[in-house]
Amino acid sequence: xxxxxxxxxxxxxxxxxxxxxxxxxxxxxxxxxxxxxxxxxxxxxxxxxxxxxxxxxxxxxxxxxxxxxxxxxxxxxxxxxxxxxxxxxxxxxxxxxxxxxxxxxxxxxxxxxxxxxxxxxxxxxxxxxxxxxxxxxxxxxxxxxxxxxxxxxxxxxxxxxxxxxxxxxxxxxxxxxxxxxxxxxxxxxxxxxxxxxxxxxxxxxxxxxxxxxxxxxxxxxxxxxxxxxxxxxxxxxxxxxxxxxxxxxxxxxxxxxxxxxxxxxxxxxxxxxxxxxxxxxxxxxxxxxxxxxxxxxxxxxxxxxxx
Numbered sequence: 001x002x003x004x005x006x007x008x009x010x011x012x013x014x015x016x017x018x019x020x021x022x023x024x025x026x027x028x029x030x031x032x033x034x035x036x037x038x039x040x041x042x043x044x045x046x047x048x049x050x051x052x053x054x055x056x057x058x059x060x061x062x063x064x065x066x067x068x069x070x071x072x073x074x075x076x077x078x079x080x081x082x083x084x085x086x087x088x089x090x091x092x093x094x095x096x097x098x099x100x101x102x103x104x105x106x107x108x109x110x111x112x113x114x115x116x117x118x119x120x121x122x123x124x125x126x127x128x129x130x131x132x133x134x135x136x137x138x139x140x141x142x143x144x145x146x147x148x149x150x151x152x153x154x155x156x157x158x159x160x161x162x163x164x165x166x167x168x169x170x171x172x173x174x175x176x177x178x179x180x181x182x183x184x185x186x187x188x189x190x191x192x193x194x195x196x197x198x199x200x201x202x203x204x205x206x207x208x209x210x211x212x213x214x215x216x217x218x219x220x221x222x223x224x225x226x227x228x229x230x231x232x233x234x235x236x237x238x239x240x241x242x243x244x245x246x247x248x249x250x251x252x253x254x255x256x257x258x259x260x261x262x263x264x265x266x267x268x269x270x271x272x273x274x275x276x277x278x279x280x281x282x283x284x285x286x287x288x289x290x291x292x293x294x295x296x297x298x299x300x301x302x303x304x305x306x307x
Contacts, residue, residue, distance in 0.1 A: 001180065001199055004028035004206045004214070017106045022299055025186035025220035027106070028206065028213075033098050033167070035211040041089040042169040042210075042234060045133070048087065052080030054135075054232070062232060066137045072145035074132060076120050085133050088266050091117060094131050094238035095271040099165060099213060103240045106215070107163065110243045112276055114162075115254030117266070128250035128286050136177070136233035139226040144195070147224035150182070151193040153239070154218040158290040161245045161297055162218040168208040169234040176233050177225035179214060180205040185221040189293060189302040196223040217299050243279040244297070250285045251275065 007027040010016040021027055049055065056063050069075040076082070084090060093099070094113035104111045116131030118124075136145065153164055172178040180203045185191075199205070205225065206212075216222060227233045241247070252258070254275035266272055284291075295304040 001201075002183075002204045004204050006030045008032065011102060012105060014105050018298060021106070021217065024183045025299065026181045026183065026204075026214065026216040026222075029102065029215070031209065031211040032102060032213045033096060033211045037089075037096065038167070038169060038210045041087070041093065044087050044089050045084045045169060045234060048084045049080040049135070049232075052078070052083060054080050060231070062137070062141070062230075064141070066141050067135070068137070068142055068145065072142075072147075073126070074135065076126055081133065081135065082120065085116075085129070085131075088269060090131070090133060090236070091266040092269060092271050093167065093236055094165070094240070095273065097271075099167075099238075102213070102215070103163065103165065107161075107240060108242045108244070110276065110278075111240050112243070112273065112279075114239045114241065114247075114251050115275060116238065118253060128253075130251060131236060131238040134224075134233070134235045134237065136224065136227050136235075138230055138232075139228060140230075145224070148196055148226070149193045150191070150196045150221050150223045152186075152191065152219050152221055154190065154293075155193065155290055156286055157218060157239070158248060158284055158288065159241060159245055160218060160294055160301070162239055162241045164216055164218070164237050164239050166214040166216075166237045167235060168210065168212055169236060171210060172208040172233060172235065174205065174207055174225070176229045176231065177227045178205055178208050178233075178235070180223055180225050181214070181216055182221040186217050186219040187300050187302075189219070190290070191221060196225075199223065199225060217296075219296075219299060219301075243276050245279075246282040247275065247279045248284040248286070249281055252281050255281075 114130030
């Protein structure tokens with residue numbers, strides 16, 4: 001498996017970023033974000049999980065049974081998980097100045113993060129949250145989770161020009177796994193999800209360090225690698241798009257004055273911004289059958305002229 005090419009030297013060059021993205025489908029940045037900010041988020045996350053029984057008292061040893069959700073999903077509804085997601089430090093991740101500047105350089109000045117706060121309920125046990133905390137157990141404890149399938153985010157979101165930023169919260173070397181992408185695979189259009197059994201030739205990853213960021217397009221094939229350590233792997237992924245791309249109605253709650261945000265405490269922070277009112281909202285929920293592919297501003301789409 002090859003190592004990522006570091007795009008840090010071109011982080012402020014929009015044309016160079018887009019040229020590399022068009023060819024590879026991903027961009028990797030070593031040390032983009034302030035390490036102290038990520039260290040503090042990780043510390044708060046571990047503390048919140050620990051207070052809710054994820055670790056043996058006074059240790060970082062994992063308590064059993066593992067906290068996992070239905071079909072290998074994140075454990076929505078678990079008090080520790082919900083508490084960690086609700087942290088100001090987690091909610092503010094996608095508004096981080098360094099990350100936001102990068103995404104606006106790449107996507108355009110109108111780029112914005114999709115909202116990540118949505119209250120879980122009995123009627124909606126898996127609310128639309130564009131920023132997701134990943135808590136991946138060692139494979140010896142949880143053999144398969146949903147991230148281990150080679151997939152494209154387009155299959156979930158249905159928006160061609162949407163981007164994911166994957167952020168390790170702790171050092172994640174190849175033993176612990178992390179995320180891998182298939183460079184150039186985005187140019188083949190849609191593919192069928194399948195369990196990744198051999199991430200060898202044609203795949204790329206790295207030994208992630210705190211502060212690193214991996215960015216990829218909605219059509220870029222990616223998968224989580226096995227966690228062969230004895231520790232809990234912690235990472236976050238958040239999503240961005242421009243107002244030129246449609247916003248699926250599952251995230252319309254991020255618009256200004258949406259009732260879902262009335263009591264959200266992080267709204268009091270200076271960094272919070274609502275979803276721009278100029279974006280076009282389309283009636284679509286997550287995990288619906290994705291619409292046919294359309295032309296993209298950023299990557300080649302089979303059967304469609306480049307914009």
